[in-house]
Amino acid sequence: MKIKTKLRLGFSLLFIIILILGALSAYYLNKLSAEAKLVLKDNYETLEYTRLMLYELDKSDFGSSLNNFERQLIKQESNLTEPGEQVLTVKVRHHLEQLKATDTLNVAKHQQQIRASLNKIMDLNLKAIIFKNELANKTAHSANLFLIFWGGICLLITFSFIVNFPGYIANPIKLLTEGIKEIEAKNYNKRLSFTSKDEFGELAQVFNSMAQKLHDFENSNLAKILFEKKRIEAIINSMNDGVIGLDEHQHILFVNPVALKLFGLNENDLVGKFAPDVALKNDLLKDLLNNHVNHELKIYADAKESYFKKEALNILVPQSNLYPEKNIDYAFTNIGSVYILKNITAFHELDEAKTNFIATISHELKTPISSIKMSTQLLKNKQMGDLNPEQNDLIESIQDDTHRLLKITSELLNMAQLESGHIQLNILPASPIEILDYAIQATKTQAEQKQIKFEINYSDTVSKVLADKEKTAWVITNLIANAIRYSHEQSVINVKMLETTKEVKIIIEDQGQGIAPQYLDKIFERYFRVPGTQKEGTGLGLAISKDFIEAQGGNISVDSEFGVGSVFTLTLVKSFS
Incomplete structure (x- = not known):
């Protein structure tokens, strides 16, 4: 029998029990209600009619009360419910008719007869009320006994269901959970033995089949796994980059020969050891394990200074992947990490050659360009003769191009100095107001x-900052020039200065076209220019500005809303001397 069928039968039994109790309760309640209704309605009304008739009969002037008496008698005649009540009511009617037709001497006699009949009617209904009350009490007592009996039976059945049925469901699940834990612990000999022919029995068969297949798989693939392990080790050992592997507890699993050479240690000094303990005596391994160290590592290797880049990879495996054909997202567990030391010396040498080339070319170009600029200034001098309008336009065009070339060569020289690390900064206490002005x-x-127009807002008492006055002035000039270039005509550029506990911030806000969100994180990159902007410049100004300010311990950031404008914030360190 299937579990679903058993559940249906169990809950159906509970439903039937509840239905029986409800039906019995409703039956006895209706029966008691009907009997009580008879007592309250029929007998009580008869007593009320007879009481009123006796009241009218006892009046001294019965003749005037005769009509009231007869109205109550008519009501009584229509409410005859008990055996013998009709005969007594007919007698009352008979005596009343005789009373109406007799003389004054026989009135008392007929009144006495009427009173006797009314008293008998009242006595008859009182006895009926007592009898019906006893009957209702008997019915209530029987109902109580019957409901207690059936309630006890239902309680026993329900209690047995509550005690036994959860165990029928929970016990197989508990055994299955224990079996799964054994499989998780790689005990593939675990088997389940459910004798029931329901879903639990089918589940036990599937579980046993899975355990057998896992057992066969582990035994049949052991040699293959060992072969694959040796092949992976051969690949790692043949790599030109240094590779070191750690488990989830940071114990060293393997180190290839390149890494051993860089560490200057033997394999026995590393494999199986706790990496943080070894790092206490080896600075390279300490930098490798430090997640905050992301810069290039300079290591003496191959009889020269070499440069290496660190890459850290976490090895994640799914917690369960027994059904790879199903598109199910699994939780992943970290089982270790691999650190790779990539040799980037060749790229570093190429970059250094590029920097030297740019510096040389820029320096060599700056002198002839300056000469061209000087020559154009001499040509515009009236002492050299007057120029016609066409010649004047030509000279101005040459001057603009010369100015642009000088700016490009200056930026390239600055970039070359920054890349080579030969930049010379004269960091001294300086007035930010003078620099901004x-x-x-x-x-x-x-x-x-x-x-x-400029809207300038700052206090005259702003503290001095630690900065290279010339370089900082160049950065601020570059930022303001950009704000002017990309602002609309007749607009306003807001320039303000804010002072905090440790810093001074210079904020330049324009009302230009702004920067699209997808380009905000790229504008400080070298040679980057926002697509669609004017073709002026090299794309180096902001990159050099950022390097200049960060070299002084400051920071530069941007906030922009496309179509509204941009806000550049320059942060400098305060001087406390």
């Missing part, structure tokens, strides 16, 4: 050409 004056002419 210089930048505003330097861009004033550019702003007037587009009729752009």
